[in-house]
Amino acid sequence: MLIEEFCRQMPKAELHVHLEGTIEPDMLLRLANRNDIALPWENEQQVREAYHFTCLQDFLTLFYNGCRVLTRADDFYDITLAYLKRAKDDNVIHAEMFLSPQSHLANRVGWNEMLDGTLAAMAAAQHDWGITSGVLLGLQRHRSEQEAIDILREAMPWRDKLLGIGLGGAEQGNPPRKFERVFRKAKSYGFYLTAHAGEEGPAEYVRESIERLGVDRIDHGNACLDDPALVAHLVESGIALTVCPLSNLRLNVESSLKEHSLNKMLKKDLKVTINSDDPAYFNGYINDNLVACQQALSLTEQQCLMLGRNSIEAAFLDTNQKNQYFGVIDKFAAHTAVTP
Ligand SMILES: Nc1ncnc2[nH]cnc12
Numbered sequence: 001m002l003i004e005e006f007c008r009q010m011p012k013a014e015l016h017v018h019l020e021g022t023i024e025p026d027m028l029l030r031l032a033n034r035n036d037i038a039l040p041w042e043n044e045q046q047v048r049e050a051y052h053f054t055c056l057q058d059f060l061t062l063f064y065n066g067c068r069v070l071t072r073a074d075d076f077y078d079i080t081l082a083y084l085k086r087a088k089d090d091n092v093i094h095a096e097m098f099l100s101p102q103s104h105l106a107n108r109v110g111w112n113e114m115l116d117g118t119l120a121a122m123a124a125a126q127h128d129w130g131i132t133s134g135v136l137l138g139l140q141r142h143r144s145e146q147e148a149i150d151i152l153r154e155a156m157p158w159r160d161k162l163l164g165i166g167l168g169g170a171e172q173g174n175p176p177r178k179f180e181r182v183f184r185k186a187k188s189y190g191f192y193l194t195a196h197a198g199e200e201g202p203a204e205y206v207r208e209s210i211e212r213l214g215v216d217r218i219d220h221g222n223a224c225l226d227d228p229a230l231v232a233h234l235v236e237s238g239i240a241l242t243v244c245p246l247s248n249l250r251l252n253v254e255s256s257l258k259e260h261s262l263n264k265m266l267k268k269d270l271k272v273t274i275n276s277d278d279p280a281y282f283n284g285y286i287n288d289n290l291v292a293c294q295q296a297l298s299l300t301e302q303q304c305l306m307l308g309r310n311s312i313e314a315a316f317l318d319t320n321q322k323n324q325y326f327g328v329i330d331k332f333a334a335h336t337a338v339t340p
């Protein structure tokens with residue numbers, strides 16, 4: 001088969017996707033209608049036309065506005081199931097998804113609505129399609145650390161059902177060190193830790209996320225390339241970067257896929273994975289991202305397989321589960337020939 005088809009069919013994990021960023025325009029309009037929420041758009045085309053951004057903040061304003069359509073457990077169920085179905089169709093075998101509690105609490109939507117719906121859809125997707133998944137609470141960095149600590153405390157009843165925490169939102173001017181205490185607490189609860197860093201912010205924020213927050217993974221991480229000692233540390237420690245190429249283009253973090261940091265990251269042996277971030281807003285799911293990079297950078301079959309294996313290695317799964325998934329990829333590779 002052609003390498004493009006090989007990328008699409010390869011079993012993979014998605015490790016960086018925001019559930020609220022998966023609400024497609026038709027779903028957005030349907031949920032708004034169902035919950036009697038006024039939106040400034042009347043049809044799908046108007047919604048799509050609004051999805052043009054010059055920077056991260058531009059996008060975040062629309063993202064938070066879109067969160068308003070989610071009010072009941074059913075809404076969270078529907079968006080989670082729709083994403084997992086779409087991911088399964090891209091041959092995703094495991095997904096780790098951010099949920100942004102502060103966005104919903106600000107809209108007077110409670111924890112039961114958010115998590116009962118989301119977790120029920122995850123169980124249904126595993127039962128029906130065999131796809132495994134986990135939820136990370138995406139804390140907002142423009143809000144206070146005290147608020148993040150409160151969020152962590154409020155999430156305690158669901159502790160065993162959550163994978164961990166992440167840090168997202170407007171990066172510039174909101175350094176990771178602001179959240180040192182909350183990350184320490186989360187670690188003590190046995191949570192996995194990750195943070196968006198080096199997307200719009202500097203390499204220093206990637207370094208701080210590692211040294212002061214103790215993260216297990218970096219989301220994006222593009223700016224790390226500006227600091228050779230940091231790159232060496234990332235390579236040596238095996239800390240993975242969850243790179244989101246089409247998101248980077250849409251938010252003007254990178255100017256083209258041919259010039260994308262991914263190329264340099266691969267050359268420097270950084271452990272990179274390819275992800276979609278907010279696929280409904282950036283018009284690209286994981287396979288769209290993978291195929292676009294393969295085409296732009298002429299990635300080889302071996303490089304594509306490495307990206308697939310990296311996604312399992314960097315997942316917050318136990319060793320047995322990882323070995324099982326490595327086996328699935330190996331079997332795929334052994335039975336699939338790429339036409340030159
Ligand atoms: N790309 C991104 N960066 C920071 N916060 C986000 N929240 C959702 N998508 C995000």
Ligand SMILES: [Zn+2]
Pocket residue numbers: 016018168196219277
């Ligand atoms: Zn993100």
